[in-house]
Amino acid sequence: MDPTKEGDICTVDQAAPSDNEKSDDSQTLVDSEHSSSFPEGGWRAWLVVLGAWCAIFPTMGIMNLYGLLEDWLAEHQLHGYSKASISWIFSLWLFFFYLGGIQIGPIFDAHGARYLLVPGCIGMTLSMMFLSVSHAYYQFILGFSILGGLSASAVYTPSAACITHWFLKKRGLATGIATTGGGIGGIIFTNVFGILSNKIGFPWTIRILGFIFLASLMVSLLTLEARLPPSPSAGSKIDIRALKEPVFTMTSIAVIFAEIGLIVLVTYYPSYAQSHGITGALSYQLMTIMSATSIFGRVIPGLLADIWGRFNVMFGTCAICTILSFGLWFTAGTDRARILAFAALIGFWSGPAISLTPVCVAQISKTESYGKRFGTTIAMMAFALLVAIPVAGEILKGQNRGTVETEYSGLIGFCGAAYAGACLFLFLAKGASVGWRVTKVF
Template sequence: MTEKHLHDESTPIPVVPTVSRDDDNVAYPEGGWAAWSVVVGSFFGTVVAFGMMNTVGIFHQYLSEHQLKGYNESTIGWIFSVYVFLSFFCGIQIGPIFDAHGPRLLITAGSICMIASMFLLGVCTAYWHFMLVFGILGGLGTSLIFTPALSAVSHFFLVKRGNATGIAAAGGSMGGIIFPLSLQRLFPAVGFAWATRIIGFIFIACCAVAIALIRSRLPPKPGQAVMPDLKILKNRAYLLLTLGTYFMEWALFVPITYLTSFATATGAMDPAFSYQLIAIMNAGSCLGRWAPGYVGDKLGRFNSMIAALVLCTATSVTLWLPASILTPHTAAEATTIKVLSIVYALIFGFASGSNISLTPVCVGQLCDTNEYGRYYATCYTIVSFGTLTGIPIAGSLISATGGHYWGVVIWTVLCYLVSLCCFIWSRGEMVGWKLGVKY
């Protein structure tokens, strides 16, 4: 909507953002300085939260070669699975606190947790130290930051929510580029303790921007408690969406966690380059966080998610599986493994970028706005238990196959296939089976 003003040719015409309204007649500005500054703040918040989530493979590989060398893959994997589990599970009650009090208190608390986690990691020596500092403190801090950061974006956008959320979530991919490349240089140069402290200083700068810019807009809802409600699973489309998200997250964190150790185990790549694979994956994901959301606003959020899942499945079958089966007996075979791994990291990173950023938007399409908290909480309560077990299961598969990774790849492919079928079926329940329908 625009207002008419009398003006001469030298007077700039004021630009008023288009306003959208939801089913409850709540207005959303869909743009403007206030809205986009929140997106910028959320971007810096997800640099810390999702950036660390996208770097767990680097820490997994380093700890398995140094402080936790005597532990098997599955046992070490529990540290990072607890981290991811808490990152999602804690959002159940963080969401209502955000609704009642806004984002600043939560993001400040999360920033303290994340910064403390990085500074304390340097003095950790025992397994339980890493579980407490990285798994529990880091997981809580991540949830305290990204839950209000992405929720605040939804206060300003409705029609363009997929695009805006994708831009905000792309900060996680940017962090996933910066942190692995930094740690690759810092570990040998200054040691583990100072490497994590330097990352902690980066956290301080990013969190300061997030605290300053992220704000809420809709009226507070004090006293509102959003708890999981299993009765809404009677809605078949929603049940299928929840199952699809469960299997998708089960698969997603396997490459994120084990791609670095896979690259090292093949013998086709030196350890320094294996660290760079995570950065390559996140370079693809940086575009992948935004593009599917933008396309989803134009062509349908479910359509965009389904296309992304097809690409995740296809790349795992055609690129990562052959790389996991080959043995580098010759220079040509080693080169083939390296090329397949690089291309896989880049394309899978792009395809999987929407796995976290677009799912909440899809959940929102299956319910009224005033029921979103209940639907989101129920979905991610169930999904969080998948993230708790996925990484250790993958570690057990590596041990069961004698240190080979083809079992992990097949597990990833199967999870993505089930997820894809669930999303297609969920969409079919809502709009039928015609491909051209925007949904």
């Protein structure tokens, strides 16, 4: 088989014939993407999904700890710092996590996955060790935010890219299964932290998490592999020319807004619950509930996306997140049932913000250049999140001049607006690609 044909995924221009040329609504882009060259299964392809799962397990799973870590640091090591200041630690982690993709993506295309996985695995483990002994603000920034974020990027980006090499028609399902690692990681990590931090202390709790990370990352190191051979001749240069494509730019903006909505939820919902009467173990369990429902929210929409269209499903789930934010969270107050119900529902419907983001970018990219293009998207996400989390913190601070933060309406509005923005740009990206008919599969 000609390897040049294996990676010949169509671009938007190739994949978006006019309505007159393509009248069958069930026809999807994958039909013109040389689907016969993709394995779509088999033990080797599913081992790659396992490797991606083990890579996403720590890199995405740790994000579910942000709210709990922020509360802990505010009460202990960084007592006296405002939550807005402490949030910069996690905002910078996310910044370097996503920013690294702009260079890591091209390196993946040119040199393959293991070239990045080895330093990434070592760096993530060392970062957790540094976190366990940090006491000063700058130590958290250097050891956790910078080292941890860049190392996680070197692990996550190849995991997302490798799946696109092995799956096309089933790409949504395969990516959805792999990203359940983040949800399961969230359940395990929040419970480990919630149970052990008060029993054995913060340092050893973080070290135990670090050992769990290392075991998982070793599996990904052994199983993650690209199907197409590395192409050193393509170079490892940053690719920003993709931003000249309106559809690519609008898609990137859409998934960035969806990510902002999700990160605001993960970071601030635990503190919202605690300030509204959810205390003790139940406050930790809220993130477990959200993580548990997000597992189904990554697999089921991923499966449906392969049938109904990736952009269509992403739009629908973001629209529901907008409704839940303005409708249920905004009116929850101290109603325990509503707080728990929102955690369960938003966990499910926000799941595709993780699982379908790489799939949507892959749909408008060629496989051999996917690393560069996905890296460009998540690098843009890095700058957006660098600002978004502190802005959310300042909104919260501005509405609560006292010592107790109980007014969250501005923060909730910010979260809902982010999801609404995602809907808008997904709608525009689809319209510019295949027309404005709602029933068009895309």
